[in-house]
Amino acid sequence: MRVSEEEVRRVAELARLAFSEAELRQLAGEFNRILEAFAKLNEVDTTGVPPTAHVLKVKNRFRADQIRPSLPRPEALRNANAVKDGSFVAPLVME
Amino acid sequence: MKFEAVIGLEVHAELATATKIFCGCATKYGAEPNTQTCPVCLGLPGALPVLNEKVVEYCLRAGLALNCRIADFSKLDRKNYFYPDLPKAYQISQYDLPLCRDGFLTLASGRRIRITRIHIEEDAGKLIHSPEGEGYSLVDYNRAGVPLIEIVTAPDLATPEEAVEFLEKLRGILIYLGISDCKMEEGSLRCDANISLKPAGAKHLGTKTELKNINSFKALGRALAYEIERQSELLAEGKTVKQETRKWEEAKQRTLPLRSKEETQDYRYFPDPDLVPIELDPAYVAAIAASLPELPEARKRRFIEGYKLPEYDADLITGSKHLADFFEAVLKFYFSPKAASNWIMGEVLRLLGEEGLTPEALAVNPAHLADLLRRIDAGEISVSQGKTVFEKVFRTGASPEEIIRAEGIRQISDEARLRAVVAQVLQTYPQSVHDYLNGKIKAAQFLTGQIMRETKGQANPQLIKELLAEELAKLRP
Numbered sequence: 001m002r003v004s005e006e007e008v009r010r011v012a013e014l015a016r017l018a019f020s021e022a023e024l025r026q027l028a029g030e031f032n033r034i035l036e037a038f039a040k041l042n043e044v045d046t047t048g049v050p051p052t053a054h055v056l057k058v059k060n061r062f063r064a065d066q067i068r069p070s071l072p073r074p075e076a077l078r079n080a081n082a083v084k085d086g087s088f089v090a091p092l093v094m095e
Numbered sequence: 096m097k098f099e100a101v102i103g104l105e106v107h108a109e110l111a112t113a114t115k116i117f118c119g120c121a122t123k124y125g126a127e128p129n130t131q132t133c134p135v136c137l138g139l140p141g142a143l144p145v146l147n148e149k150v151v152e153y154c155l156r157a158g159l160a161l162n163c164r165i166a167d168f169s170k171l172d173r174k175n176y177f178y179p180d181l182p183k184a185y186q187i188s189q190y191d192l193p194l195c196r197d198g199f200l201t202l203a204s205g206r207r208i209r210i211t212r213i214h215i216e217e218d219a220g221k222l223i224h225s226p227e228g229e230g231y232s233l234v235d236y237n238r239a240g241v242p243l244i245e246i247v248t249a250p251d252l253a254t255p256e257e258a259v260e261f262l263e264k265l266r267g268i269l270i271y272l273g274i275s276d277c278k279m280e281e282g283s284l285r286c287d288a289n290i291s292l293k294p295a296g297a298k299h300l301g302t303k304t305e306l307k308n309i310n311s312f313k314a315l316g317r318a319l320a321y322e323i324e325r326q327s328e329l330l331a332e333g334k335t336v337k338q339e340t341r342k343w344e345e346a347k348q349r350t351l352p353l354r355s356k357e358e359t360q361d362y363r364y365f366p367d368p369d370l371v372p373i374e375l376d377p378a379y380v381a382a383i384a385a386s387l388p389e390l391p392e393a394r395k396r397r398f399i400e401g402y403k404l405p406e407y408d409a410d411l412i413t414g415s416k417h418l419a420d421f422f423e424a425v426l427k428f429y430f431s432p433k434a435a436s437n438w439i440m441g442e443v444l445r446l447l448g449e450e451g452l453t454p455e456a457l458a459v460n461p462a463h464l465a466d467l468l469r470r471i472d473a474g475e476i477s478v479s480q481g482k483t484v485f486e487k488v489f490r491t492g493a494s495p496e497e498i499i500r501a502e503g504i505r506q507i508s509d510e511a512r513l514r515a516v517v518a519q520v521l522q523t524y525p526q527s528v529h530d531y532l533n534g535k536i537k538a539a540q541f542l543t544g545q546i547m548r549e550t551k552g553q554a555n556p557q558l559i560k561e562l563l564a565e566e567l568a569k570l571r572p
Contacts, residue, residue, distance in 0.1 A: 061145060
């Protein structure tokens, strides 16, 4: 499997990343080298091996439904670029 | 050409847990913005989610009540998209291995509506858009991470009425299960609808549209009816329906296409590496199944069989858990099921309606209504006096006894005394007596009114009716 520069552009768009043509070319090359490495895995015979959803053996890790203190609001808002009325300010988004 | 509608629903219900799905932040509705957040639900780097056990339990309750198959193995996945209400730029949801699958809910007609799946996921934050032209949105992450279940039906609903009935029944079940308060006005119950049309009898499905922003049962019915009409017109003109998401505009009572990107979304789902899989022990699932409360249908049957209520009464009262609980609480104090049912369907719902309240807001002490029914049956007060007293009970919370004493309300059932009043009134209004004897039955109403006036409204109405008939009969030539 190989990816084209066009596919890299589409993935970048989904991730809200902007790249120049040169960068897209470079990334496509790097992606393809990574994919080639993964392609080697396809040579392994996996007949009868169940699909893996998770690499850890751990299952069923739950917490009790008990309230713990939340962050003080100034602390929660500390990383915000802008704050208004106790809220994060984001550029206008309309559906 | 005649068209048939094919409708499916996607329902989101906020679960009534104390804390969020992956962290210990409170889920209280209406808190000051961004006061119920922490590194996990703000998506700060390095914070790790841990699944709330109650969320799994509540989802299983819903699944079992809706006749689903419960997965023995399930996992959580990341759904990636960019929107400021989502601090991590992905929503933790379930993709291919939901907790529950293949259930159904039966409508009153006996039609089974299949439920494709029920899965757990986290809610997003809330955006408040700035006034026109100011170009910003305020983001409140209190709701980010509040647990939801998403219930997806098969496209089995055929009319807007069926869709509304399904949603009402579903809401009743979720409330009876105690897993969601299902307040559409607060957004704890939300519903999207998919709808397409096909020629009557055809097998293949037409192109569907997805309807969003439906925020009441009425809106669901109207949005679907509007869409059926819109799509029918297009198809009748030989045009095609465009597959798109449309928004219901309550103010204009119409659907409009949402501005959408030309490219289809690609959520790039993958298993969340921060969360481990869920493997359900059959014994645990069986214990939850055994602990399910009585559901609306079963309660309705019990009301019909046990209390001999007409189906109409039983359906209406069990339609609200709160109302049905109130009804049974009244019976504990005074066992008169049909009278209690009449009062609930009549006075209770009337007064709630006047105040614009839902049955959940009913605050009357059931002992008070029971006491009132007992006094009416004992002849102490009349039904119409009872209604006056009940309105005061409803509005003030005072007991019937206090109100009856304070207002001097009583009923005169002394036959000799009332017969004297009747005789006196007949003497005072000979013209009405004459009219009555000449076939103007309505004159009796006037005479009854005068008797009531003479007794300051305290005469026993049933007794007055009998005495008046007797005295008038005596005057017949």
